[in-house]
Amino acid sequence: MPGFAFGELNNLPSFADLIDDETAAIFVETIQGESGVNPCTPEFLLGLRRLCDQHNLLLLADEVQCGIGRTGKFYAFEHAGVRPDAIAMAKGLGGGFPIGAIWVAEGAAELFQPGSHGTTFGGTPLACAAALAVLDVIEREKLLAHVSAQGVRWLAELNQVAQAFPQHIAAVRGRGFLVGVQLTADPAPLLADLRERGLLVVPSGNQVLRFLPPLVATAAELDQATVILRAALAAKG
Ligand SMILES: Cc1ncc(COP(=O)(O)O)c(C=O)c1O
Known part of the structure; x- marks a missing residue:
């Protein structure tokens, strides 16, 4: 994947060693789904947050598979008490209906301008209605x-x-x-x-x-x- 360097999961020094003047962000999947269900430890996630704060980097969380309630918290990173700067979501968000979404924290959100992040079917009212129904059920049925x-x-x-x-x-x-x-x-x-x-x-x-x-x-x-x-x-x- 061009532009990415890979550290080793749960090995904080392997990430610290990769940071240089060109580094913009650290991207992490809280529990790696496709690689065999490999969870980040809370210490590792907290360490990544610290590294990002020290080097003025964004911490990006991929919660496409482990998010939307799958681990018992709405986002899996919540178990570690970490707050990322952006969160990718999909899969469970639509309860079977195709939808993807990204949340970006204040301070980083202005990196996106209207039209800078488009997709053919992005933002359709039908998919959003399906996602809202899913969120309702998650809440109502506890x-x-x-x-x-x-x-x-x-x-x-x-x-x-x-x-x-x-x-x-x-x-x-x-x-x-x-x-x-x-x-x-x-x-x-x-x-x-x-x-x-x-x-x-x-x-x-x-x-x-x-x-x-x-x-x-x-x-x-x-x-x-x-x-x-x-x-x-x-x-x-
Ligand atoms: C954690 C995670 N992120 C991203 C993706 C990719 O999603 P998409 O198929 O929408 O590109 C997947 C798909 O399995 C995934 O499991």
Whole structure:
């Protein structure tokens, strides 16, 4: 990606070393979804904020996958108590309807002028109405509290499954309803078996099963997912 230099996740010095006179911003995904559900530690995020303040850089957060309630806070970076200068959002914002949005803090917002950030379908009233309906449901049905409570319980259950099958599971990572189960082998056969048993899971990163239940998933549905995973792992031996 031209113009970007890459530091190592959760390695603050690797970012500090990359900063020079040309550096404008640090861009970070709070919990990396596609690379295998890899969370930034709170210390790392706070450290990035400090680096940005010291060097007069913008801290940009990609909350496209981990935002909009998925981790039990509206934005995943809130768990660390960090405030970025700009936030990218999409996916859950439309509840299935395509929409993307960016929030920019006062002080940086004037970097955008009318027309400087356009897209063909940007700002359509239909997509915005869908997003407003999603925000209403999140608030009305108290989905942040639901995801927080159920996420903690579910992660504990998945960790029990990991303990029961150490030959198949190396680690369980994530928060709320964004969970990665690090396998010890190629996930493809297990994914196919889970699908046969009625559980849809997506692969991610290096041998990781990624669970992304809808925010309205009930305790019983999450339990059913755990039961199916257990049964599929038991069948593997
Ligand atoms: C964290 C994150 N950011 C950005 C994107 C890219 O979004 P788009 O497909 O709209 O370019 C994705 C897509 O999976 C994503 O997971």
